[in-house]
Amino acid sequence: MSATGVGASVRRMEDFRFITGRGRYTDDIARPGQACAAFVRSPHAHATIDRIETGAAAAMPGVCAVLTGADLAADKLGPLICGWMIHSKDGSPMKMAAHPALALGRVYHAGDPVAVVIADSYAQAHEAAEKVEVTYGELPAVVDPAEAQSTNAPQLHEVAPRNTIFEWHLGDAQATDAALKSAKHVTRLELRNNRLAPNAIEPRAAVAEFDAGNDAFTLWYTTQNPHLARLVLSAFIGIAPEHKLRVIAPDVGGAFGSKIFIYPEEVVCLWAARKTGRPVKWVAERSEAFLSDAHGRDHVTRAEMGLDANGKIVGLRVKTIANLGAYMSTFSSSVPTYLYGTLLSGQYDIPAIYCEVDAVYTNTAPVDAYRGAGRPEATYVVERLMEVSAREMGLDPAELRRRNFIKTFPHQTPVIMAYDCGDYPASLERALELAGYNSLNERKQEAARRGRLRGLGLSTYIEACGIAPSQAVGSLGAGVGLWESAEVRVNPTGTVEVLTGSHSHGQGHETTFAQLVSERLGIPIESIAIVHGDTDKVQFGMGTYGSRSAAVGMSAIAKALDKVEAKAKKVAAHMLEAAEADIVFEDGRFTVAGTDKSAAFGEVALNAYIAHKFSGAHLEPGLKEGSFYDPTNFTFPAGCHVCEVEVDPETGETDIVGWTAVDDFGVIINPMIVEGQVHGGIVQGIGQALMEHVVYDAQGQLVTGSLTDYALPRAEDLPPLIVDTTVTPCPSNPLGIKGCGEAGAIAAPAAVMNAITDAIGTEDLAMPATPQAVWAALARTGRREAA
């Protein structure tokens, strides 16, 4: 292993610019003549728009345009769309309601954009936005997914009776019913997976420019997938043909999924740039982000798991209502279905599974993928059931898992997925050892002497990443294939640019991708540039989400590198006057086998371009190769997280006192970056379990509209994290990589809740387990008074 090759903890190349304030984010883009946009947003969760009076706003200083939904409709721009078709049990297609970028006639959630003001400065745009007079006719709202389908609930979109978007199912209902009937023991749980706000440090932003001379647009914006955005903005919304629309994602400061989607604001900025003839910039305020970024999770679930007398699972039945909010966001339909139901087998050999998911509209912000997307919800269901089953049956939770682990691969689950490899006992046993599982009782007793309740929770999670084989997702309703592209451009001096369709917004691709290239070509990592995030540079790509960039994006780079090596060998053969078959490439040198004749990679690159040694008739000059890589399967990262907590029975406060994570991510490129990804994921998972919660009141007003009410974890809330890995190389891609970006967020919530419920002796506790919630749960048991 070289100091900068695969497996080395190379310091992140991109961090110099980030930590010295030299990053270039969307808000750092300033175009000549640029104007600013401020959105007028609905203060009501559900209302008719009876009248919009824009005259006073238009007369304010600096204002160049005030535009409404009617203007947008007049210009015939298409609505925003959801790109994944889901069919209901009865075969009917999902009920996708129109989602205009500016509301037309009716608003469906607090924060729904109604009009936009374009002005010379932000201050002017905001002041004028307050002068837009909108007359609303208030309607009753529904916010709770459990109430949305009631016949008494207010109706949102006409196209979706009972606010129901689809009633989907997966698995074998009859076999599962029979299995549960035959079970010796059935564990039943009702769970809520709390709604979360993504909260990337950089809020969403866009700068749109129209070049009238070329009839072409440029959009700088906070996106995880510039090509997908261009495709949707072009083909569905009708901004401009793809070759007349350049989308650039400059540095992007975090996303967690929330910047995958195509939102109203970028559509409006593009449209307004053409209408006003001025570049238009919009940057969300944090309070706007809370109102308008797609949220995550928000499931209500009833789950039943049957076990035989030996603790072997015989069947699992799950019924979930998923809240998709006011409109269907870009990938919203896939999250509670194919990213959720397909993972309900967990790490376990379960013969029968049946899952039903109803997706509903409510008067809340749209819900879509957020770190983990469906898989944290699935893991929460399965891992809470495992822990509770063990407790109810008087079995050690670790032992119950051992009895049910899948041990032979490949393994076909009853819910589509075919697991390719893994070693679940290995990660469990390693985690138990690191966490001191055997001495837990002593720690519990010691804590009890201090008046504290100590508990431990396991979460042996699995996820499906590396999305995904295009054929597979196509058969499941995806509107796109989920391959990835790469292009390796070798310059005459031997430096290399790698163009990737993946996008880095915190993951460190500029380092990890360069490590692969450094190792394969034997060149210094400083000689490599990773280029991403610009549709004019990278031909096409699917972007970064679902822990796919290493497994899919780097596999595309590896394939392109193979082609570069093959071409370079031809050039070297001419240079060294040898047969191509005799050329060996090792450590950055091309050598004629069995001789001391060799040429360095840089010399071969130069010869490829000067082309003096070979005839263009036989070999094309240049050294540049591209590849599209389509994976053969999903990847299946898995592992075991162990959380240990102490609860203060007087206040209900939970301290996480220990955390052990043992993950199997397959082959690891940069252990330091992987560890950072695991840390970040765990912290977000802890946030979900202990404090994060988007709350709307009954009228649909967002109660947690700022960081003074929406609680994010701070450093002081966190324990030292013990992070370790086991490795089973992934057989489904050439590099053996599985992916690591979401694991922590998937594993953590169940581990925390299993630990707290162990400590307080009741399962009657929902996320987030705030001090008040734990105090109330203890009060219901009567145990608090005794403590």
Place this chain on the structure above:
Amino acid sequence: MYNFIYHRAAGLRQAQHMLGEFDDAKLIAGGQSLLPMMKLRLAAPANLVDLGKIAGLSDIEPDVRSISIGAMATHFEVHNSAVVQEALPALAELAGMIGEPAVRHRGTLGGSIAHNDPTADYPAACLALGATIITTERRIPADAFFTGLFETALMPDEIITAVSFPLAEKAAYQKFRNPASRYAMVGVFVAKHASDVRVAITGAGASGVFRVPAFEEALQGRFSPEALEGLTVSADGLTGDLHASAPYRAHLIGVLARRAVAAANERNDRSDEL
């Protein structure tokens, strides 16, 4: 944020004059409450009068039975003052629990109590220690100063210059943070003086900081956590919100009061041993 005109006062008199002269003028000290409200467009003063450059407003001076702390002393300065740490360690600790480092370097004692946020920490210390608020006009006992939610006894042109904190025999502050804002969801300051015991609660009262006479009486008999056993605060008149219902806050007041008394006793035991 809306536009406003910024004025820097060179002295107290000029600041008072500016307050009287300019339309809709507001004083700004550290700005840690005012600026966020202005950013959210919840406050929109036309004129801001900055007290930051007035000399002598942040001195911390010990006296025989009290400490005087200038209104412009930052939380960081109070927290790190050797004088405060020595004479009123509970107050130094409280200052160190406010916000985060950036806030503590900007936020001031005077700004905090003039704002009288019901979840702020300093009002509890002022009330429990029996502080006197010294202004450009007069001396106001803490008991008469905090008059309601974001309300104080200050007149329109009156400026706080210092707060005089009597020393206590024993004192401690216990704070239970709101999980999101990290302000006090409940904060309890207990102080044992030669002649009485005072218990002040912040974060919980629907009309701001308040004292708990029943606790004070019990502790006057015996300054120990056991003296509070069985005593409760009614949930009536307490705040209930997303993070804590009124009954939960009432419960926390009892828990934190007992812990504060224990901490105050423990501190004294420690210093007796030294």
